[in-house]
Amino acid sequence: MRIGILTGGGDSPGLNACIRSIYFRAKEYGWKTIGIHDGWKGLTEKGKSKELTEEEVESIFDKGGTILGSSRTNPYNFPEGPKQVIKKFKENKLDALIAIGGEDTLGVAGKLFEDYKIPVVGVPKTIDHDVVGTEYTIGFDTAVNSATEVIDRLHTTAKSHKTVFIIEIMGRHAGWLTLRSGIAGGAHIILIPEKPYDLKKVFETIKKREKEGKYTLIAVSEGVDPPKQLNEKKDGFDHVLLTNRGLAYAFKELIDEECRIDSRVMVMGHMLRGGTPTAFDRVMASRVGSSAVDFIKEKKFGFMTAVQGGEIKPFPLKEVIEKYKTVSDQEYKLLQSLFEGDVM
Structure with missing residues (x-):
């Protein structure tokens, strides 16, 4: 055989x-x-x-x-x-x-x-x-741990400078990786493909936290709808190539303009695939x-x-063909309760 x-x-x-x-x-x-x-x-x-x-x-x-x-x-x-x-x-x-x-x-x-x-x-x-x-x-387990460690590390820098970090995490169709690592790492705003987000609410949360002297970490799945038009190409399975389309930087541009700050971007990208x-x-x-x-x-x-x-x-x-397991409403609502309304 x-x-x-x-x-x-x-x-x-x-x-x-x-x-x-x-x-x-x-x-x-x-x-x-x-x-x-x-x-x-x-x-x-x-x-x-x-x-x-x-x-x-x-x-x-x-x-x-x-x-x-x-x-x-x-x-x-x-x-x-x-x-x-x-x-x-x-x-x-x-x-x-x-x-x-x-x-x-x-x-x-x-x-x-x-x-x-x-x-x-x-x-x-x-x-x-x-x-x-x-x-x-x-x-998945390794990637969640890797992403969580990065978020953990960004807390110290963001807190020291009282700034905003936009952290782009892999996840084309589903936000499992962003949601789990965001929860574990204590991100303040989490955006995933399954849930439409309100950009105005994102702005309001950042401004509110800044007024209170707080920093903000935003965990965003690479597959969320972009806040503005991006230049997109596709692969052999007709999927949009996400790595270099500049999603996090699009958020940065709009956040900086509206909140009058100079936010920082961290794109985790392929490092989540590597390692032990x-x-x-x-x-x-x-x-x-x-x-x-x-x-x-x-x-x-x-x-x-x-x-x-x-x-x-x-x-x-x-x-399995052309189907995806996405974050359930039950899990999303349960985890959302931990964030006093700052998860979107």
Whole structure:
């Protein structure tokens, strides 16, 4: 038995721990593990792959990134793209495939299973925590801790200078990362994609706090509607490229003009993807990875290793396609009560 592994989309802390667990679980069954390089790109015409060895994976549990490389390649955007995947799958003499990724990567896996019955199992990975059907995604816990630490550090500088910091945090469709790190780090204003914000209320809060001699930290998800028109480009999955569109600086421009201050900007960006995974991410990534191999053994193809109620259960990949798990009203209202109305 030969099983392939690929990691697609943005990297997340814990991916290597997942790859390692897949290798050792497959070894228990006497199977070989083939590493597909650079996400779905590795299964296109010029894609590369290599059989993994114990020496390569033995000590990667605490390493960030992914030893397999990644990309945002979408085979459905290329002529005969899905057929290239099938051809490459056969050339590699694979019996099954494990696709580790977020909504985009898992969405492709779901389509390939539905359209061509490729024997594939998905593993949820994203620091955005927006994959439906699962309580856990690889990398989210580490990213929350990293973002919280940055917010913690900014308190001292902001307080010393009684200034305003606009902190841009990753989160395209869902504000989980911004909300959780904002709450944990004690941000004074939190803006997330799920909730429309009132810019006038933001101005009023800043002015009120300034009059009281207080500083203000604003945590804003990169996916919120911009306060002004921005120059936007799109990627292979038709998503707006968020990293360099200048969202935080757009807020700064308007805040500075209205409040007559010189605010500061902190764009966390890709540093939230890097670094050493937390113990929780290492353990959970190992669990969902190992379970993916068990799913193959049990022929549970077309499913994702979802965490529900602390247990790993199969969740249909077709239900992941073009869907997102967003912050619930219940959680938002509960956390909002901690901020005396300053969360928007």
